[in-house]
Amino acid sequence: MSIVFIIFLACIILYCIHSAREVDKYNKSQYRKITKNSFLDVEFDKGKNGEYKIYKSLFHYEMDGASFLFNCYLPMENKETTEIDAIMIHHSGIYVFESKNYGGWIFGNERNVWWTQALLGEGYSAQKERFYNPVWQNRTHIKYxxxxxxxxxxxxxxxxxxxDRCEFKDxxxxxxxxxxxxxxxxxxSIQKYTNKIIFNQEKINKYYDLL
Known part of the structure; x- marks a missing residue:
C-alpha cells in the first residue's frame, strides 16, 4: 500500500469524522428546530446556508436570553407579504438580518436604488450584475x-x-x-450594540410570540 494512498485514506476518514460532528451540531441547533431544514438543504442552498451562518455566528446570545426567528413573513398592504431572512430579539434591541450570499466585488451607496456585483473573468474583464439596494430592502422589512x-x-x-466570498470595493x-x-x-460588528439593556425577558418573549 503506497504512502499516497494511506494519506488519501486518512484524509477521507478525517473528513467523514468532521462532517459527522457538523451534522450532529446542526441537528441540535435551534436553527434546525425552528426551520426544520435538513443539513443537506442548508449545505446546498445559498440562501439557507447564509441564514445558518448568521445563526452560527450569534447563537451564543441565546445564553443571554435572545430568541431567533427565520424566514419570517409579515403582512403588507393588498394582502401581500414581505420576508425577513433572520431576526434576533435581544435585550439590547431587535436585529433584522438581510443575507446576501454573493461573491465578487460589491459597489453600492445607501442612497442609490441599485448596487452592483462584479464577477471577475479572464484578464481584466468583469461580469456586472445589478441588485436592489439591500439597505432599502431591509428598511421595508423593518417598516412592517x-x-x-x-x-x-x-x-x-x-x-x-x-x-466572505465577496469584497467591498466602494x-x-x-x-x-x-x-x-x-x-x-x-x-x-454587532458586539458594541449589545451591551445596553432595552428589553427585559418578558418583552423579548412577547415579541417572539407575536412573530
Whole structure:
C-alpha cells in the first residue's frame, strides 16, 4: 500500500469524522428546530446556508436570553407579504438580518436604488450584475416589523450580511442603525450594540410570540 494512498485514506476518514460532528451540531441547533431544514438543504442552498451562518455566528446570545426567528413573513398592504431572512430579539434591541450570499466585488451607496456585483473573468474583464439596494430592502422589512410589534421608535437595527466570498470595493453607509458586514466579521460588528439593556425577558418573549 503506497504512502499516497494511506494519506488519501486518512484524509477521507478525517473528513467523514468532521462532517459527522457538523451534522450532529446542526441537528441540535435551534436553527434546525425552528426551520426544520435538513443539513443537506442548508449545505446546498445559498440562501439557507447564509441564514445558518448568521445563526452560527450569534447563537451564543441565546445564553443571554435572545430568541431567533427565520424566514419570517409579515403582512403588507393588498394582502401581500414581505420576508425577513433572520431576526434576533435581544435585550439590547431587535436585529433584522438581510443575507446576501454573493461573491465578487460589491459597489453600492445607501442612497442609490441599485448596487452592483462584479464577477471577475479572464484578464481584466468583469461580469456586472445589478441588485436592489439591500439597505432599502431591509428598511421595508423593518417598516412592517414595527407595525406588527407596535414599536415605532428606535431599538431596531438593520444588519446586511454579505458572504466572505465577496469584497467591498466602494460601499457607503450613512445611517447609524445600519450595520454592513461580512460573515466572518458579523459577531464583532454587532458586539458594541449589545451591551445596553432595552428589553427585559418578558418583552423579548412577547415579541417572539407575536412573530
Amino acid at each position: 416589523l414595527r407595525k406588527k410589534l407596535g414599536l415605532f421608535d428606535g431599538k431596531i437595527y438593520s444588519v446586511i450580511v454579505f458572504s 460601499v457607503t453607509i450613512f445611517s447609524d442603525d445600519v450595520i454592513l458586514t461580512q460573515q466572518f466579521q458579523l459577531a464583532a
